Amino acid sequence: MTEIRSVVPDRRAMYILSLIGFFAIFSTTLSKNPVLPLFSQALGASDVVIGLVAAVSPLAGILFSFPVGVLSDHLGRRRLLIASGVIFLSAPLFYLLIFNPLWLIPVRFFHGMATAILGPVIAAMIAERFPENTGEMLGQYSSATLIGRSLAPLVGGAIISFFVFYPSLIPYQIVYLAAAVVAVPVLLLILLYRGENAGPLKVLPFSAFRTSFVxxxxxxxxxxxxxxxxxxxxxxxxxxxxxxxxxxxxxxxxxxxxxxxxxxxxxxxxxxxxxxxxxxxxxxxxxxxxxxxxxxxxxxxxxxxxxxxxxxxxxxxxxxxxxxxxxxxxxxxxxxxxxxxxxxxxxxxxxxxxxxxxxxxxxxxxxxxxxxxxxxxxxxxxxxxxxxxxxxxxxxxx
CATH class of the missing domain: 1.20.1250.20 (MFS general substrate transporter like domains)
Known part of the structure; x- marks a missing residue:
């Protein structure tokens, strides 16, 4: 009986983490494929600016994934996960305010921070919660994100096609509004998830990052x-x-x-x-x-x-x-x-x-x-x- 009670909460936790990954990647991919280059072009962006906008989001992953991982070790993973949920929900709304293509650069960087946080934090949570079958659970989570990544371009393309005769930027803005709606379950599921008991908030010295890096x-x-x-x-x-x-x-x-x-x-x-x-x-x-x-x-x-x-x-x-x-x-x-x-x-x-x-x-x-x-x-x-x-x-x- 004790074994059943321990397995069910873990299974429920894995379902929640997988759903978080699905909706999060669905939302962020919906904001990128195929709408981003089309939106950039409609704003008057040159090819150079379009390429720069596309490159900014991965740059956030390069710069932030490691520091975020260190912070999650010291401040608690759930706090970092909540921060990513807030970014997933708020970032698509910023696209609605953009009328100059150069503003896409900071917004894309901000949006990229969400996935830079989500990936390593959830991977660490799965590794800690499922030490005996880490590979299987990581595979299950990854498959959930891939389903979201596959469906998003189809939905985004359908929205743009449906509203293609609407004036100006409206078709693209509806896609970003949809991305914000899809991100609502991300934050709700993160708040629903109960993980470790986090310690007190504190300012980490640079030595903590240096020690982890070394x-x-x-x-x-x-x-x-x-x-x-x-x-x-x-x-x-x-x-x-x-x-x-x-x-x-x-x-x-x-x-x-x-x-x-x-x-x-x-x-x-x-x-x-x-x-x-x-x-x-x-x-x-x-x-x-x-x-x-x-x-x-x-x-x-x-x-x-x-x-x-x-x-x-x-x-x-x-x-x-x-x-x-x-x-x-x-x-x-x-x-x-x-x-x-x-x-x-x-x-x-x-x-x-x-x-x-x-x-x-x-x-x-x-x-x-x-x-x-x-x-x-x-x-x-x-x-x-x-x-x-x-x-x-x-x-x-x-």
Whole structure:
């Protein structure tokens, strides 16, 4: 009877966390795809400004994920989660006040802070609450966010299409109003969730951040795991940016790129809980290496695909590799990080991941401009192979 009572609250807690992730990512993606570039253009933004606006949100993740993780270790995770809920709810309303495209830059940065807080804090909460099946629960949460990420562009595009004949900025403003409405359950569910008993509020000295930073990056296993996530998202960033151009050069249409991305998201959504369950039962290090190698080989194969079926196969293999690797890296980090630095470790992992995600399109674009698609995508494979070797050497038991 005691076991049943302990399982039910944990299951309920996981449902709440998954719903928080679903609505939060649904809301923030609704504010971005496909409305953001269209809204920017309608405001009169140049291509440079549109690119800058798109880059600002990931920058918030790079800058804030680690400090937020440290704060959650010292001030309590629920407080940080409430702060993210407030941002998720308020940020979409700021878009309604914008009539100059340059104001999108600070608003996007502010909005990006919400996901920068949400990711590492919830990952740390899951790792602490479910130590025996961390991989499975992280996979379940990730799948919930992916469902929200997949549905949001469909809803956003439908809203814009329905109100397309309304004057001026009204179609886009309705999308941002909808994003605010979708964010209401995020804050309500966060307030409903009951986690740890937080300590008193206090001002953290800089030494607390320095200590957590040194503790993470001086640990060879944590450092190597972060590099795996960086290499994974480097390759994924290159893939999602340049695959449509490869398809276009091969005479295929944009709708086919949409099918590939949708299939890829569906595969990751369906497989992450399963691969998370496997990660809880086998050596996570082996799963991480296999996943990264599969992903690297898939990206390198893109220029050699000549038919839509071949591209679909490559995209599916990349999705499997990404699912294998990313669910295991988070679970492995939870295994080796100290409990009092769990938030900082998840935050550092997220920051390094965002660096890879931002660098992938930039570096690959430079290589493609000089040497073509084959060399550009080969770079992702070489980075993945080198990082696999580095990871294997770093995490071996001495």
């Amino acid at each position: 503790a993470f990056f001086s640990n060879r296993k944590l450092r190597a795991t972060a590099f795996v996530d960086m290499a994974t998202y480097f390759a994924f960033g290159a893939f999602e940016t340049f695959l449509p151009l490869v398809l276009l050069s091969g005479g295929m249409g944009a709708y086919q790129a949409g099918i590939l991305f949708a299939a890829q998201t569906l595969i990751i959504t369906l497989t992450k809980p399963f691969f998370g369950r496997i990660a809880d039962q086998v050596d996570k290090r082996i799963q991480i290496i296999i996943g990264l190698l599969v992903l690297g080989c898939s990206v390198a194969a893109i220029p050699f695909a000549s038919s839509f079926a071949a591209f679909l196969l490559v995209s599916a293999l990349l999705a499997v590799g990404m699912s294998l690797s990313t669910v295991a890296t988070s679970a492995y980090t939870a295994d080796i990080a100290k409990k009092e630095q769990m938030g900082a470790s998840m935050g550092a992992l997220s920051s390094v991941m965002d660096i890879g995600h931002s660098a992938g399109p930039l570096v690959t674009g430079i290589i493609i401009a000089g040497s073509g698609y084959s060399a550009g995508f080969l770079a992702s494979f070489l980075i993945a192979a080198v990082v696999c070797g580095f990871f294997a050497l770093s995490v071996r038991d001495r």
